Amino acid sequence: MQDWNFGYNQAKTPYVTIAHQDDLYFPDYAIRAVKSLEESKHPLIYFSDYCEIRNDEKVRDNGLLKIKRMLLFPLKIKRYQKSRFVRRRVLALGNGICCPSVTFAKNNLPNPVFRVHFRSNEDWEAWERLSKMKGEFLYDSTIQMGHRIHEESETSIIIGDNARSKEDYEMFCKFWPKSIAKVLSKVYAKSEKSNETK
Template structure:
């Protein structure tokens, strides 16, 4: 533990940013500006960059307005490659892959750095979240729904911080489904390394990545405050993955890695019902 504290202090002493929000921009999302604005309005100022594989005047205009660097990846759009590109472009020791549709509370970075100072061996930081549902009648904020409640229950073991570095405790948050909201996660590069998101899955790559990280040394630190608003809308990637069955295939494959076939059928029965949250 002492070595981890020394490493954290030596990093903070450097000129490089401690934390970076790396926004992944895809095409011309009408929610991109709200996301970036929420990052620029953090109570504790932090580094913000934007990365894309679909450059456009629209993205250039918004990043120029908020004076943040824009990095363009050559090649076709791919969630895994786009996330890895953003992760590697981020200079901070702590990296949050920000999704363009979501909004972060102004104290996200404050809570993150507080946790990092107290637990310098933290591999993953994650918070609770709210849901923004976009409908024809407008946007509705949901602080409670069935999926949210189940995920909150699955995260209960992580509340015991003295056990947050124990493999079975970390794995307990991902073996019955992914209880960690992907855009609410921040990764410490010194603990996670340069190669991330090596999963073969298209939809469940964040879940697979967290399952793999849970098997390594380091803590999963969870703050049960809704520090992010997760937006659900017709154009979201999650919605598209449900409609073309990518989500079902990936989630079944993940459960097959962890459970016998009879248990996979039980879990998938309830998991598919959760898709209704995106209707």
């Protein structure tokens, strides 16, 4: 995650989006992000819904996307976006926030945002830390970007060597007793299969 932190620190603007090289941002993404951030009293992050891009086709609805939208549903209610309790309950059941869909309000955030600890869950770990802070998680439930899924992606490689399940368990332990975290990590692992391209 040193490259993410490096890129983040190169930006001199108050708002920063870490764009992955093969993801797509739709025309209104920046407009909606800046408008939402400017209207917020103390923004932490803005993030939008997204679609997957598989074999150059936009997939707007599948099992994984439905689950993530269900996880994030409480944050569609504006007053809940600043609730630490609600944000943590949302993250306690999994990582519904797509990292490249996030724009950071740099002036309100710690530096570094990402810790060099995980291979796959570095973003979920960051959201967990930020969820404890005073401020707002600004969720835009419209699809404003496309996240590309392919065999060579780091996420697909990590899932293939089972490193992801260990990281998932560690993340669930931040919210739950170990016995519950173990069950949740097994259930969560099943959703990872939807990242496979074959």
